[in-house]
Amino acid sequence: MTPRLAESLAAFLVPDDERGRAVLGDLAEMHAVQVKNVGAGGAARWYWSEVLRSTPAFLRSGLAERGLTGLLLRSIPAVLGGFLTLFVMVTLGEWLLGLVGLGGQRFFSLAVAAAYGVGGGWVAAVLGGQGPRQHALALGISCATFGTVSYFFAPVPPPMWYWFGLQAVVIPSTLLGGYVRWRAVRRPGSRP
Amino acid sequence: MRSSADFDIVVLAAVAQLAPEAYGVTIRDRVGLLQGGRIPSVGAVYTALQSLERGGLLRAQLGDPSPVRGGRAKRFFSLSAKGVRELTRAREAAQRFVGGLTPRWKPS
Numbered sequence: 001m002t003p004r005l006a007e008s009l010a011a012f013l014v015p016d017d018e019r020g021r022a023v024l025g026d027l028a029e030m031h032a033v034q035v036k037n038v039g040a041g042g043a044a045r046w047y048w049s050e051v052l053r054s055t056p057a058f059l060r061s062g063l064a065e066r067g068l069t070g071l072l073l074r075s076i077p078a079v080l081g082g083f084l085t086l087f088v089m090v091t092l093g094e095w096l097l098g099l100v101g102l103g104g105q106r107f108f109s110l111a112v113a114a115a116y117g118v119g120g121g122w123v124a125a126v127l128g129g130q131g132p133r134q135h136a137l138a139l140g141i142s143c144a145t146f147g148t149v150s151y152f153f154a155p156v157p158p159p160m161w162y163w164f165g166l167q168a169v170v171i172p173s174t175l176l177g178g179y180v181r182w183r184a185v186r187r188p189g190s191r192p
Numbered sequence: 193m194r195s196s197a198d199f200d201i202v203v204l205a206a207v208a209q210l211a212p213e214a215y216g217v218t219i220r221d222r223v224g225l226l227q228g229g230r231i232p233s234v235g236a237v238y239t240a241l242q243s244l245e246r247g248g249l250l251r252a253q254l255g256d257p258s259p260v261r262g263g264r265a266k267r268f269f270s271l272s273a274k275g276v277r278e279l280t281r282a283r284e285a286a287q288r289f290v291g292g293l294t295p296r297w298k299p300s
Contacts, residue, residue: 018254018265022265023234023238024262026234027234028260028262054234064242
């Protein structure tokens with residue numbers, strides 16, 4: 001049995017089509033040989049190392065597949081669309097929290113930030129077309145980077161715990177939005 | 193340092209040698225052999241195959257799924273006419289290079 005987490009990472013990096021599934025099949029076949037040769041533990045370590053050393057090539061390949069035009073016309077606008085969605089949701093959310101007397105309560109803001117992240121991730125995934133989870137991840141990383149930069153440059157920075165909380169929530173929640181979209185459009189036989 | 197174009201030629205040669213049994217696992221092993229034991233990552237082979245297929249140098253055909261592969265099918269590769277031409281050109285270039293080197297240089 002291949003290591004599930006490593007296999008999920010590999011499945012995340014390769015395209016969700018017959019080419020990507022063939023690569024996962026190749027890895028599974030080589031893993032089975034490794035199990036016979038070095039045992040289950042050694043085979044799991046081999047699988048992880050193979051996935052990790054293949055990651056740059058998989059990423060390069062994904063970018064080459066999309067091409068510069070696809071990146072400029074589809075992927076970047078998709079991430080910007082997700083970002084805009086997040087911004088609108090945060091603004092509306094803060095306004096609604098203010099209406100019910102919870103304005104400025106950072107704990108509530110953090111609690112609903114996860115929902116905003118799911119929404120933004122879903123929008124980025126829909127707009128991106130191919131690779132819904134990858135677009136959601138790109139949004140999560142962009143938001144985390146933006147959050148870090150704005151924390152250090154804000155005239156009155158929020159409490160440190162709030163910033164850590166947002167960082168902990170933003171990538172998993174946007175990824176969840178991308179995962180929801182991926183589940184809706186995935187082809188039969190795909191695995192997370 | 194070996195460029196990606198050189199690596200693509202090695203992958204092309206591996207497919208030519210292995211056809212009709214050229215798929216990810218066998219290609220990776222053969223490329224390792226051709227490179228003197230330096231086995232490439234699955235990702236590097238996959239990227240080269242993708243680039244060669246997109247360039248029209250390789251054709252791919254899907255095999256049957258098998259349990260050892262988690263129910264996934266193999267993708268078998270073969271050279272297209274363009275791929276054969278490219279490999280022939282690379283072989284002739286290598287022969288010219290070696291031929292030009294021999295009169296002046298002898299291994300110690």
